[in-house]
Amino acid sequence: MWGVKRIVTGDSSFQRMRNSNAANYPGHGNMLGVTSGFETDLIYDLLIGKPISQTLSGGTVLDKIIGQKILEISKQDDLVLRDMGYFSLDEFSAINDMSAFWLSRLPANVAVKILDGKSLEKLLRCRKNNRLDLIVKVAIIDHECRLLP
Numbered sequence: 200m201w202g203v204k205r206i207v208t209g210d211s212s213f214q215r216m217r218n219s220n221a222a223n224y225p226g227h228g229n230m231l232g233v234t235s236g237f238e239t240d241l242i243y244d245l246l247i248g249k250p251i252s253q254t255l256s257g258g259t260v261l262d263k264i265i266g267q268k269i270l271e272i273s274k275q276d277d278l279v280l281r282d283m284g285y286f287s288l289d290e291f292s293a294i295n296d297m298s299a300f301w302l303s304r305l306p307a308n309v310a311v312k313i314l315d316g317k318s319l320e321k322l323l324r325c326r327k328n329n330r331l332d333l334i335v336k337v338a339i340i341d342h343e344c345r346l347l348p
Contacts, residue, residue, distance in 0.1 A: 202276050203276055203277070203300065204274070204276040205244050205246055205247075205274070205276075206245040206246050206277075207277050207279050207280070208279070208280040208281075209240060209241060209242040209268075209285070210241060210282060211238045211239060211240040212239055213236055213237070213238055213258055214236055214237055214238075214258075215234070215235070215236045215258075216235040216237065218232065218235050221234065221235040223235075223257075224258060225257050225258060226258040226259065227258065234258075236257075237255055237257060238257070238258055238262075238265060239254070239255050240254045240255075240256070240262075240265045240268065241253050242269060242272055245280075251272055252272055262284040262285050263284070263285060263286075263287055266281070266284075266285035267287075269281075269290065270290060270293050270294070273297060273299050275298040276298065276299060277294075277299040277300070278299070278300045278301070278302065279294055279299060279300065279301045280301075281301060281302070281303040282303070282304070283303065283304045283306050286303055286304075288337060288338055291342065292342060305337070309337060309338050310337070310339065311336070311337055312336040312341070313335055313336075314333075314335065314336065314343075331347065332345065332346075332347055333345070333346055
């Protein structure tokens with residue numbers, strides 16, 4: 200499969216804790232007082248079925264911040280699968296630069312341009328099926344990538 204050596208994915212999960220732990224592991228406030236919790240982030244190699252990394256952080260740390268660890272772990276010829284919560288074009292550019300691949304769902308608020316200048320919305324309205332495979336430019340930085348439905 201395209202010379203892919205590892206399929207690397209990561210996801211985080213939030214765990215509530217007793218509110219007395221809020222000084223060390225703050226959670227998101229709820230208008231009723233302090234809360235406590237932590238995020239655990241697991242980075243996993245799907246091809247061999249083993250974890251690569253697991254980190255623990257306070258419950259208020261965003262996935263985009265936690266997810267930056269994937270750049271330390273990714274290698275040439277990896278396929279990095281990212282959830283929309285981890286969507287970062289800077290990280291995808293870095294993954295490209297290391298000759299690795301990435302796959303992510305596209306958030307609705309990210310602009311997409313077709314290379315020939317046509318509107319993606321018009322193209323989608325004209326299609327009779329849901330098959331689409333083209334190179335596009337994403338966001339204001341015009342990051343080129345392949346768009347699939």
